[in-house]
Amino acid sequence: MTGVTTKAERTAIAARVGALIEARIAARNARDFAESDRLRAEIVGLGVVLMDAKDPVTGEFWSTWRFAKAVRGEGAP
Numbered sequence: 893m894t895g896v897t898t899k900a901e902r903t904a905i906a907a908r909v910g911a912l913i914e915a916r917i918a919a920r921n922a923r924d925f926a927e928s929d930r931l932r933a934e935i936v937g938l939g940v941v942l943m944d945a946k947d948p949v950t951g952e953f954w955s956t957w958r959f960a961k962a963v964r965g966e967g968a969p
Contacts, residue, residue, distance in 0.1 A: 902959065905938050913942075913955050920953055 916931040935942050940957045947954070 905940070905959075909935055909938060909940055909957055912938075913957070917953060917955065 912931050912935050916928050916935070919925075919927040919931060932942060935957070939960050941960050943956045943958075945954055945956070946952070
């Protein structure tokens with residue numbers, strides 16, 4: 893998805909991304925890496941950049957994300 897312009901679109905995508913990240917973390921914790929990879933691809937397909945990290949003390953995996961910048965000609969001013 894590119895060229896997200898309205899607040900409602902961004903809000904809907906943010907909710908979907910949050911749910912997908914939770915599912916992805918659960919898949920990783922279950923060592924279901926194929927499902928984790930599939931979910932990552934779905935998240936990126938929503939037009940966001942996914943950033944993964946691991947807590948150096950606890951080893952807990954977590955992800956943050958942001959909307960990808962629009963490419964000129966794809967919703968960019």
